[in-house]
Amino acid sequence: MGEAGSMSQSADDVKRILYVQTSGAEAPERSATVFFLAASGAAMDVEVGIYFTQLGPTLLQKGAPETLRIKKGGVPLAHFMEQARDLGVRFYVCQPSLDLTDLKMEDLIDGVEMIGGAAFNNMALEADRVVCF
Amino acid sequence: MGEAGSMSQSADDVKRILYVQTSGAEAPERSATVFFLAASGAAMDVEVGIYFTQLGPTLLQKGAPETLRIKKGGVPLAHFMEQARDLGVRFYVCQPSLDLTDLKMEDLIDGVEMIGGAAFNNMALEADRVVCF
């Protein structure tokens, strides 16, 4: 690990999955899977990111994770979201989707990164797999 | 085929596609594509699996394939599903999605395998392509 050779070896070995989330607070039953799978991946030392597009950014609105429940009487979305973040999953938001959902970066929870279309395509090409919801 | 060398050659050559199905019986118009494409793939000697998550498991409920019609007056979903199974397509169900859809394994048609998040991520990484619906 401390040597350049093994570090580059290790860098080559790191797998990356990019998740894409298109549904938002309007479809609570579609909100948890991406965080559940992303957390599973991160726990396996896969480098995981989630790209929120279309209605997806509404899941990141301040207050949404705590109030949104996947199922009546179930745990709030925050449970799954925090698990993913604690394991190092990164959250990306699509710039035009903020427009679409009438949200501004300051309306979102902390730590979300805004990216454009070119950055998304590069990230998709650099990932080993892209999994879309 | 009978020799180790050619078998490993052959193993390398086998392509794999993992399909993901997120819609269920609530959206019949979204139910057939995955089976149609999976069957096409299997007929091309691609190793194909379908992972049913979110509302997808409701397509696997006993009785659903026979009664669900993609389009009014069209053939039932069973037509597409059986074609896929006959060609060797494997069906996987996501454990938390059973919970979400209030289904138990015994409510589902025979031959479905339940997998967790880590198994899904491994399967996605091992597949050549992941195609999500």
Next chain:
Amino acid sequence: MGEAGSMSQSADDVKRILYVQTSGAEAPERSATVFFLAASGAAMDVEVGIYFTQLGPTLLQKGAPETLRIKKGGVPLAHFMEQARDLGVRFYVCQPSLDLTDLKMEDLIDGVEMIGGAAFNNMALEADRVVCF
């Protein structure tokens, strides 16, 4: 560039992304992302195609791009669609989805190519990434 060797080198280097669009005119808020990202990709010299399946072909119906607005008061879909086409993005339509949406090839805008399941699977395997909406 003019030599066979460098051309084949260059051919190897071309990245391909296949986008899949499953939503149609019934969900305008889900209609623009695919064209926006496809155009971004094509501008990066990625070879990009979009496969329209399920309800997706309704976006290609003559007249739809000009009248469909992603958001009230926003630009029509044609804005994004033309940008993508001008950059060389190719449009493919799934044969059974035409049936599903009661559309015929002559109902669609010019330049759309119809492909079957086997062609889709081949295209997916040949692409570097498949991104589904």
